[in-house]
Structures are given as structure tokens and as C-alpha cells.
Amino acid sequence: MRQALVEARGLMKTYKRKDGTEVYAVQGIDLDIYKGEVFSFLGPNGAGKTTTISMISGLLAPTKGEATIGGFSITRQPMEAKKLLGVVPQEIALYPTLSARQNLDFFGRMYGLGGKELAMAVDEVLEFTDLKDRAKDRVDTFSGGMKRRVNIGVGLLHKPQLVYMDEPTVGVDPQSRRRILDTVIRLREERKMTVLYTTHLMEEAQELSNRVGIIDQGRIIALGTVGELVQKVGEEDRLIFDVGEQHIDNAVLERFKQVAGVTRATYQSYNLKPAAGAEDSAEIIVEKRSTGTMQIVRSGQVTDGEITVYAKRGRKALPELLRIADELGVSILSVEVREPDLEAVFLHLTGRALRE
Amino acid sequence: MRKIITLAWKELYIVFTDRNLLVIMIAAPLAIATIIGLAFGGQGGDIPVRDIPVAIVNLDEGGANEQNFGSIFVSAFVRPADGAESAQQALNCPTSDAASDANAGSSTTLYDLTEAVEVADVETARAGVDAGTYTAAIIIPADFTAKLGYGQNDPIEAAAIEVYANSGRAVGAAIIRSIVEGIGNQLATGSIAAATTVDSVVAEYGFAGIGQVAGSEAFQQNIACAFTPAINVLTIDQQTIAGERPNSTAAILVLFGSAQAMFFMLFTGQQGVLSIFDERRDGTLQRLVVSPTPRLYILIGKLAGTFVTCLMQMIALFVFLTLVGSLLTGQLTMIWGNNLFLVAVMLIAAAIASTGLGTLLAGIARTQEQSAIFAQLINLAMALLGGAFGFQLPEAISRFSIIYWGTNAFQKLAANQTDIGLNLLVLFGFGIGLFAIGFWFFNRRLDI
Numbered sequence: 001m002r003q004a005l006v007e008a009r010g011l012m013k014t015y016k017r018k019d020g021t022e023v024y025a026v027q028g029i030d031l032d033i034y035k036g037e038v039f040s041f042l043g044p045n046g047a048g049k050t051t052t053i054s055m056i057s058g059l060l061a062p063t064k065g066e067a068t069i070g071g072f073s074i075t076r077q078p079m080e081a082k083k084l085l086g087v088v089p090q091e092i093a094l095y096p097t098l099s100a101r102q103n104l105d106f107f108g109r110m111y112g113l114g115g116k117e118l119a120m121a122v123d124e125v126l127e128f129t130d131l132k133d134r135a136k137d138r139v140d141t142f143s144g145g146m147k148r149r150v151n152i153g154v155g156l157l158h159k160p161q162l163v164y165m166d167e168p169t170v171g172v173d174p175q176s177r178r179r180i181l182d183t184v185i186r187l188r189e190e191r192k193m194t195v196l197y198t199t200h201l202m203e204e205a206q207e208l209s210n211r212v213g214i215i216d217q218g219r220i221i222a223l224g225t226v227g228e229l230v231q232k233v234g235e236e237d238r239l240i241f242d243v244g245e246q247h248i249d250n251a252v253l254e255r256f257k258q259v260a261g262v263t264r265a266t267y268q269s270y271n272l273k274p275a276a277g278a279e280d281s282a283e284i285i286v287e288k289r290s291t292g293t294m295q296i297v298r299s300g301q302v303t304d305g306e307i308t309v310y311a312k313r314g315r316k317a318l319p320e321l322l323r324i325a326d327e328l329g330v331s332i333l334s335v336e337v338r339e340p341d342l343e344a345v346f347l348h349l350t351g352r353a354l355r356e
Numbered sequence: 357m358r359k360i361i362t363l364a365w366k367e368l369y370i371v372f373t374d375r376n377l378l379v380i381m382i383a384a385p386l387a388i389a390t391i392i393g394l395a396f397g398g399q400g401g402d403i404p405v406r407d408i409p410v411a412i413v414n415l416d417e418g419g420a421n422e423q424n425f426g427s428i429f430v431s432a433f434v435r436p437a438d439g440a441e442s443a444q445q446a447l448n449c450p451t452s453d454a455a456s457d458a459n460a461g462s463s464t465t466l467y468d469l470t471e472a473v474e475v476a477d478v479e480t481a482r483a484g485v486d487a488g489t490y491t492a493a494i495i496i497p498a499d500f501t502a503k504l505g506y507g508q509n510d511p512i513e514a515a516a517i518e519v520y521a522n523s524g525r526a527v528g529a530a531i532i533r534s535i536v537e538g539i540g541n542q543l544a545t546g547s548i549a550a551a552t553t554v555d556s557v558v559a560e561y562g563f564a565g566i567g568q569v570a571g572s573e574a575f576q577q578n579i580a581c582a583f584t585p586a587i588n589v590l591t592i593d594q595q596t597i598a599g600e601r602p603n604s605t606a607a608i609l610v611l612f613g614s615a616q617a618m619f620f621m622l623f624t625g626q627q628g629v630l631s632i633f634d635e636r637r638d639g640t641l642q643r644l645v646v647s648p649t650p651r652l653y654i655l656i657g658k659l660a661g662t663f664v665t666c667l668m669q670m671i672a673l674f675v676f677l678t679l680v681g682s683l684l685t686g687q688l689t690m691i692w693g694n695n696l697f698l699v700a701v702m703l704i705a706a707a708i709a710s711t712g713l714g715t716l717l718a719g720i721a722r723t724q725e726q727s728a729i730f731a732q733l734i735n736l737a738m739a740l741l742g743g744a745f746g747f748q749l750p751e752a753i754s755r756f757s758i759i760y761w762g763t764n765a766f767q768k769l770a771a772n773q774t775d776i777g778l779n780l781l782v783l784f785g786f787g788i789g790l791f792a793i794g795f796w797f798f799n800r801r802l803d804i
């Protein structure tokens with residue numbers, strides 16, 4: 001039996017709104033996180049990821065329930081429990097007018113480091129985050145990606161057993177995102193750290209995690225390794241046909257459903273919105289919701305439609321599906337065949353897509 | 357403890373590396389105080405205040421034996437017709453040889469200091485003050501003599517003679533008020549002791565300094581006799597004044613410098629404590645809360661940092677004002693007086709009061725915006741009441757302002773008086789009281 005580093009039992013958080021109504025942000029979470037694993041919380045916006053983790057880290061007092069880190073209760077022995085935990089918050093939390101080194105130094109002291117030990121820890125973190133040359137510069141002169149790295153570095157300073165990272169890749173360019181993901185892997189492989197990671201991107205959860213907890217509306221609705229979770233949805237592949245701006249009527253979907261192996265076919269159209277600030281450029285980069293991939297479109301092109309077909313052996317059904325599309329005059333811009341993944345698990349469990 | 361020091365040090369570091377903040381904290385009050393100091397503090401050998409226009413209304417109905425202290429009072433200001441009993445005789449002031457000698461040279465008397473006019477009714481006098489014709493109106497009540505008749509040895513009730521002052525003319529009004537108080541006391545106690553001559557008083561402090569020494573017992577006893585025209589003890593040798601010029605400039609710097617310093621320190625105290633809202637917004641507060649640092653330490657660190665910031669601001673301003681005073685007078689002048697220990701204690705008291713006020717604000721305000729509005733209102737009120745805007749309101753009102761208590765004490769200390777116990781009590785009490793109330797609320801700021 002693996003040893004649990006974090007144990008949460010019946011964690012609940014209820015917020016009171018100004019008008020007196022209550023928000024049940026977290027509605028009873030039981031959870032073990034094992035030593036040395038990367039555990040991901042995967043869930044859509046507002047699912048309760050941050051709230052859960054805030055309770056585990058001692059930032060929020062639970063309305064009910066209890067959590068321990070390394071056997072220390074976060075409410076009754078907070079100092080001991082917090083020593084074991086390094087936190088990388090969702091938003092950058094640094095003193096902008098202090099330098100990178102000063103920030104690290106200050107927070108290091110707050111974790112009880114001092115003297116030589118502190119100086120070495122700071123140097124090591126600067127090395128690890130590749131910020132040595134800029135260590136003396138004020139954080140407010142840093143690029144977004146560099147700030148992120150300092151933000152992560154602060155959480156690693158005191159070599160905690162457990163590092164918690166709350167959506168560290170939100171609003172980060174692809175390159176920096178890759179870097180952060182690699183950092184997480186290095187933490188587990190090189191430093192044997194336990195990582196608690198939250199994200200609403202299933203690719204991240206899938207790539208990084210030993211185990212994933214899918215969280216929705218304040219509850220864990222599925223928990224296990226990626227393989228275990230995927231088995232829940234059976235062996236259906238998803239075929240995603242990009243149909244651009246064409247209008248698709250039900251007749252098309254009905255014809256698709258008659259193909260051997262196909263169980264369901266749905267059509268969704270999206271309004272593609274450019275990233276804030278990029279509205280005016282001729283070419284805009286948008287994130288396609290279903291696949292999470294970046295796509296360059298012309299600024300005029302704002303809608304995008306997809307037909308999703310669920311099929312037992314997707315690849316086999318593909319030629320027939322394409323033939324029908326051709327016959328009905330639907331032009332297919334691209335096709336993607338996706339084997340069962342966490343997205344599908346979420347869809348299967350909730351009937352909703354992970355990103356709304 | 358190490359963590360608290362680290363936290364406090366971080367506060368200081370952030371403030372003192374912020375150039376814009378330093379300009380507001382130090383350069384601005386210094387500039388204002390210096391400009392006022394230059395404007396008021398004697399340029400050349402001129403006496404800063406002369407011929408203060410005063411209206412005097414004598415409603416005194418007199419007492420037995422045709423005694424009328426009111427008219428004696430009037431005669432102290434308005435040159436009496438020949439043959440009338442002089443105020444000096446009535447007060448039994450001793451005629452000193454020194455005074456007679458002093459008469460020989462060019463001299464300034466109360467008649468020169470004020471331009472007093474006897475006015476028949478109160479309304480006219482007040483209207484004149486309101487219109488700016490007079491700096492102040494002195495109103496002697498109908499029962500003035502009657503009241504004095506009884507309890508010969510009781511000090512006069514301050515309210516017995518009303519001084520209706522034009523709030524726009526702080527210095528002049530303050531002088532009139534102290535003179536009236538002095539003469540009133542003389543009449544009330546019938547005391548004739550004149551241990552020192554006003555020559556020395558004026559020479560020592562300059563006219564502008566009169567306000568600050570007026571509080572002392574000895575001064576109040578002396579000044580009535582001193583200002584009595586017949587005795588003409590008050591001879592102000594122009595040369596002497598010129599020689600003593602440093603002191604009048606110094607007095608102005610003390611008055612306005614300390615008021616500005618206190619005023620700007622209020623902002624520092626509030627900014628310091630309220631920065632917890634910024635820290636919450638930026639997430640650094642959350643980071644601190646999830647570190648193994650007790651919440652109490654985080655609070656104490658913030659407050660201690662703010663307190664030390666306030667204190668350092670005050671010290672810096674006092675040092676710079678000393679330099680300004682010395683530059684203006686051409687010689688090193690300890691404008692804050694010789695009792696540096698008490699000055700230091702006062703600075704600490706003032707910084708505590710400011711931090712306490714900030715704590716309360718941070719505690720009761722719901723949002724940062726709300727607290728910023730509260731802070732501005734409170735500071736403006738404090739400044740208005742406490743005389744930081746260059747005019748003084750009646751003392752009874754000023755007492756509501758911690759700026760008054762600071763400025764008042766610093767003036768006393770500058771005059772080498774040490775009776776600042778009440779000031780210390782008020783400032784410490786105010787600071788610690790608000791601190792306690794605020795702290796209780798302030799705790800909530802850590803619930804994220």
C-alpha cells in the first residue's frame with residue numbers, strides 16, 4: 001500500500017453571498033494523495049478546485065471536514081503541516097518592487113530558512129528556474145513568463161515534500177506552458193516531490209498525472225489513473241469533423257448514425273473569439289474549444305462548426321462517413337480521430353464538455 | 357520574532373525604495389513648511405507681526421467703588437486719555453529702571469503691537485472680524501469686574517473675556533489670545549510679580565514665539581505688566597530682534613513644520629496598514645498565510661513596519677527642518693529645543709497614534725476604496741482642526757485633532773518647556789486605544 005501524504009475527509013466549503021443565499025463551492029471531498037505522485041484535479045471553471053486546495057493548504061477554513069498533510073492536521077497543527085507544503089498560486093503573487101532574489105529571500109525567511117541555507121536555496125531555485133541573470137532585477141520589469149517562473153520558484157524554496165500548483169499554465173504562451181509542464185515532471189522525477197496540480201485542460205492532466213481526480217460542482221465524480229478513468233467510457237473513439245461555417249442539418253447526422261459502429265453523432269457550432277487585445281489583427285489566433293489546439297483564422301471568420309461522431313472502431317467507419325458527407329455536399333475541412341480520453345470521460349459523466 | 361522583524365523590514369524596504377512615496381512623505385511636507393517658514397519667519401530684521409488690528413468692546417458694568425476692571429483692560433490696548441488711571445497702576449506693576457532705560461531707544465509697546473479700537477457693541481466688532489477689518493475682537497463681559505471682585509485669588513475663568521478671532525490670521529489671533537489671557541490672569545490674581553521683563557521674553561522668542569510661551573505660568577504673569585504701556589517694559593529694540601531673528605523663524609518652522617509632519621504622517625500610517633488590501637489583491641498575503649507563519653505575526657509585522665516607517669518619516673522631517681532652520685538663520689539652530697529625549701518620546705507617541713488610526717481604518721472599512729475615503733476625510737478633518745492648513749481654530753475644537761496635540765507639545769519643547777504630559781497621554785492613549793479596537797477588527801482582514 002502506498003503511503004498517503006495528504007488525506008482529506010469530508011471537506012466542505014459553503015460561501016454566503018451578500019444576498020444571504022449560499023454557494024456550495026465544495027460539497028464533501030474525500031481524497032488521498034500518495035507520496036511521490038503527481039495528482040491532478042481536473043474540472044471546469046468554478047468546479048471548486050481552488051477552494052478545495054485552499055482548504056488543504058490552510059488558506060481557507062473548511063466549513064466541514066478535515067485535511068492532513070504528512071499526518072499533521074491543517075487546522076490543529078497548521079505550522080507543522082504548512083512546513084511540508086509549497087504553494088504556487090494561480091495568480092502571480094510576488095512583491096513587484098522587490099527583485100527576484102529579494103522575493104525569494106523574503107518568502108524563504110517566512111519558511112524559516114536563514115543564513116547560508118537560505119542563500120543556497122535561493123541560488124538553487126534561481127538556477128532551476130533559469131533566472132540567474134535577472135535575479136537582481138525588480139519583478140515588475142519581468143515578462144509574464146519570467147514572473148511565472150519566480151512564482152513557481154517561491155513555492156519550491158524550502159524543498160517541500162508537497163508542491164501544490166493551481167492552474168499554473170493559465171494565460172501562458174505555448175512555450176512557457178511547455179516549460180512549466182516540464183518543470184512539474186522534473187519535480188517528480190529529479191526531486192521525488194509530490195505534486196498536487198489543478199487544471200481545466202485535460203491534456204495537461206493526461207500528460208502529467210499518475211492519478212487524476214475529476215471534479216465538478218464541488219464533488220469528485222471520478223478518480224483514478226488515466227487508464228482507469230478512460231475505461232469507464234468504454235472503447236468508443238471520437239471522430240471530429242471540422243465543417244467550418246457550413247450549416248449542418250439533422251439529416252446529415254441521421255445518415256451518419258446509420259453507419260456501422262456509430263452510436264451517436266452531434267453537431268456543435270462555436271463563435272470563435274480572438275484573444276483579448278488581438279481583435280484588430282488580420283490574422284487572429286484562437287483556441288478551438290474542443291481540442292484545445294491553437295488555430296490561426298482570418299479575422300472575418302468567426303464561426304466554426306464541428307460534427308462529433310462516436311464509434312466503436314472509429315477508423316473503420318471513417319471512409320464511409322466521408323463518402324456520405326461528399327454525397328450530401330458537406331465539405332469536410334479536417335478530421336480528427338480521438339481515442340478515449342479524459343475529455344470523453346467528463347462528457348460521459350456529466351453530459352457536458354470540459355470547457356464551456 | 358525573526359519573522360516579525362523580516363516582515364517589518366519588508367514594509368520599510370518597500371516604502372523607502374519607492375521614490376514617489378518618499379516625495380510625498382518627506383519632500384512635500386518639508387517644502388510646505390519651508391515655504392511657510394520663509395513667508396512668516398522674519399526676513400531681514402522685521403518683526404513679523406505689528407499693528408494687529410483689534411476691536412475691543414467693554415460691556416463691563418463695573419463694581420463697587422467705581423472699580424471697573426474692564427476699562428483698565430481697555431487701557432492696556434487703547435492709549436488712555438491723560439489723567440485716566442493707567443492699567444499699570446491698577447495692576448501694581450513695578451516700574452523697573454531697565455524699563456525706563458529701554459524707553460530711551462526705539463521701542464515697541466503693546467500699542468505698537470496692536471492697533472486697538474474701542475467699539476461700542478459686540479455686533480459691530482464681530483462683523484469687523486468677519487469682514488477682516490480686525491484680526492480679533494476682545495469682548496469684556498458685563499460682569500467682568502463683579503466676577504473678579506469675588507475670589508480675588510482664583511485664576512480668571514478663561515471664558516470670562518471672549519476673544520473672537522479671525523481664523524484666517526492664526527498668528528495674530530494667537531498673540532491676542534495669549535495677551536488677553538495674560539492680562540486677565542493679572543487682573544484676577546492681582547499678582548504683581550514681574551520676575552522677568554518682556555524685553556527678555558520677546559528677545560528670546562520673538563513675537564511669533566509669544567504664542568508658544570504664552571502657556572507658561574511665568575509668562576502669563578509677566579506679560580500683563582510687561583505690555584502695560586505706561587510702564588513700557590515692552591521695548592523692542594530693532595537690533596535685538598534682528599539678532600534674535602533665528603528664533604522667530606525657528607518658531608514658525610516648529611509650528612508649521614510639526615503640523616505638516618504630523619499631517620503627512622497620518623497618510624503614511626494609513627497607507628502602511630491599508631497596504632494589507634494590496635497584499636490581498638496581489639496574493640502575497642495569501643502566500644504569507646499558507647507559510648508556516650502565525651497570522652498574529654503577519655499582523656504585528658505589518659503594524660510594526662508601519663510604525664517604524666512613520667517614526668522614520670518624522671525623524672527625517674525633524675532633521676531636515678532643523679537643517680532648513682539652520683540654513684535660514686545662518687547658524688546651527690536646535691529648533692526643537694534642547695530636550696531631545698522628550699522630542700524622541702513625542703515622535704514615538706505621534707507615530708503610535710498614526711499607526712493606531714490606520715489600524716482602526718483598515719479594521720472597520722469593508723473595502724480598500726471605502727477605507728481610502730475614510731482616510732482622506734479623517735486626515736482633512738484632523739488637519740483642519742489641528743492647524744496644518746495654516747490657521748488655527750479655537751483650542752476647544754483643536755483638541756479633537758491629534759495634530760494639535762503633537763504640534764502643541766513640539767512647540768512647548770521648542771520653548772524648552774517640559775509640561776507635555778497631557779499631550780503624551782492623549783497621543784499614547786489615542787494610539788493604543790484605536791490600535792486595540794482596530795486590531796480586533798483587523799484580524800478579519802486575514803480571512804481570505
Ligand SMILES: Nc1ncnc2c1ncn2[C@@H]1O[C@H](COP(=O)(O)OP(=O)(O)OP(=O)(O)O)[C@@H](O)[C@H]1O
Pocket residue numbers: 015016017023024025043044045046047048049050051052167200
Ligand atoms: N469568496 C467567494 N464567495 C462566494 N463564492 C465563491 C468564493 N470563492 C469561490 N466561490 C465560488 O465557489 C465555486 C468554486 O470556485 P473555485 O475558485 O474553487 O473554482 P475553480 O475550480 O478553482 O475554478 P477556476 O478553474 O475558474 O479557477 C465557484 O462557483 C465560485 O463562484
Ligand SMILES: [Mg+2]
Pocket residue numbers: 049050051090166167
Ligand atoms: Mg481556480
